[in-house]
Amino acid sequence: MDREKGRRGAGAEGLGWVMEEELKRAFLEAARRALDEDLGARGDVTTEALIPRDLEGVGEIYVWEDGVVAGLPLASMVFRLLSPRVDFRPLKRDGERVTRGEVLAEIRGPLHAILEGERTALNFLQRLSGIATVTARCVEVAAPRGVEILDTRKTTPGLRELEKYAVRAGGGANHRKGLYDGVLIKDNHIAVVGSPGEAVRRARERLRGMFPVEVEIRDLEQLEEVIAAGADMVLLDNFTPGEVREAVRQAAGRVVLEVSGGVTPDNLEDYVSTGVDRISMGYLTHSSRALDMSLELRCPGGRASKDRGR
Numbered sequence: 146m147d148r149e150k151g152r153r154g155a156g157a158e159g160l161g162w163v164m165e166e167e168l169k170r171a172f173l174e175a176a177r178r179a180l181d182e183d184l185g186a187r188g189d190v191t192t193e194a195l196i197p198r199d200l201e202g203v204g205e206i207y208v209w210e211d212g213v214v215a216g217l218p219l220a221s222m223v224f225r226l227l228s229p230r231v232d233f234r235p236l237k238r239d240g241e242r243v244t245r246g247e248v249l250a251e252i253r254g255p256l257h258a259i260l261e262g263e264r265t266a267l268n269f270l271q272r273l274s275g276i277a278t279v280t281a282r283c284v285e286v287a288a289p290r291g292v293e294i295l296d297t298r299k300t301t302p303g304l305r306e307l308e309k310y311a312v313r314a315g316g317g318a319n320h321r322k323g324l325y326d327g328v329l330i331k332d333n334h335i336a337v338v339g340s341p342g343e344a345v346r347r348a349r350e351r352l353r354g355m356f357p358v359e360v361e362i363r364d365l366e367q368l369e370e371v372i373a374a375g376a377d378m379v380l381l382d383n384f385t386p387g388e389v390r391e392a393v394r395q396a397a398g399r400v401v402l403e404v405s406g407g408v409t410p411d412n413l414e415d416y417v418s419t420g421v422d423r424i425s426m427g428y429l430t431h432s433s434r435a436l437d438m439s440l441e442l443r444c445p446g447g448r449a450s451k452d453r454g455r
Contacts, residue, residue, distance in 0.1 A: 171306035176222045179265045189261045196256055204252040204259045208243045209437040213281045215239045215314035216273035220266035228258035240314040263440045271435035273311035279433040280315025287417050295320045299427035308430045320425050330360040341367050345374035368392055372400050382406045389419040
């Protein structure tokens with residue numbers, strides 16, 4: 146059975162995409178997990194009941210609004226895991242802009258595999274393309290001022306690697322991947338230690354330069370304290386644009402300043418204009434809307450479907 150052979154036997158090789166190994170593993174794990182969730186132990190009972198297993202066809206993935214595409218390699222993996230006989234032909238590349246009505250990819254092969262993978266592939270494509278699209282819009286606002294747009298750890302559990310990939314596809318940058326690869330001293334750390342300055346000093350002493358030290362402050366009074374303690378970066382959490390502008394003036398280039406908390410595409414310009422170095426936006430991954438797409442099937446005999454895949 147192609148589905149079982151593909152899901153349990155296919156490796157990352159031979160899928161037709163070049164990417165770093167860590168990302169490739171994340172894509173494969175996500176694709177397998179999502180297919181297991183959708184197909185369960187019985188598989189697609191509707192398709193099994195209606196369509197002969199040897200029947201082949203062609204499907205096309207359409208986008209129904211302008212945006213930036215992300216997730217095509219992942220969609221390819223979904224179909225290839227279901228059957229190695231599927232030929233997934235992308236007509237766009239991740240990170241490219243797309244316009245309403247364009248075809249993103251063509252899928253040829255067993256109709257069982259195309260129908261079984263349709264919703265899973267679209268879910269990934271729509272979610273990641275939505276993130277890439279919003280990120281690209283924010284980068285357009287920030288880049289002319291030299292401000293970097295970053296994501297946060299506010300990601301869907303289990304999908305962080307994928308969603309951070311989508312941010313990169315949209316032209317943004319990634320903040321730390323997790324708690325293991327960067328120091329960010331937050332208000333609850335400070336509540337335990339006693340003061341932001343002491344927290345910075347402890348981190349610098351114990352980590353001995355292993356990571357840059359970033360610290361979150363809640364008001365301008367703490368800014369000079371953490372700079373004096375040796376912070377490399379200061380996170381201005383939930384500051385107003387006016388407060389950020391004053392922090393930029395006071396810091397005078399002595400430390401990298403980052404804004405986070407409550408920043409959305411609607412108020413981004415207000416923060417970009419302050420002169421801050423970086424803006425991290427949880428909005429990119431927790432509030433981006435999926436991009437509208439569908440898979441339309443060209444069935445044997447020439448009849449085309451118009452179902453957007455429920």
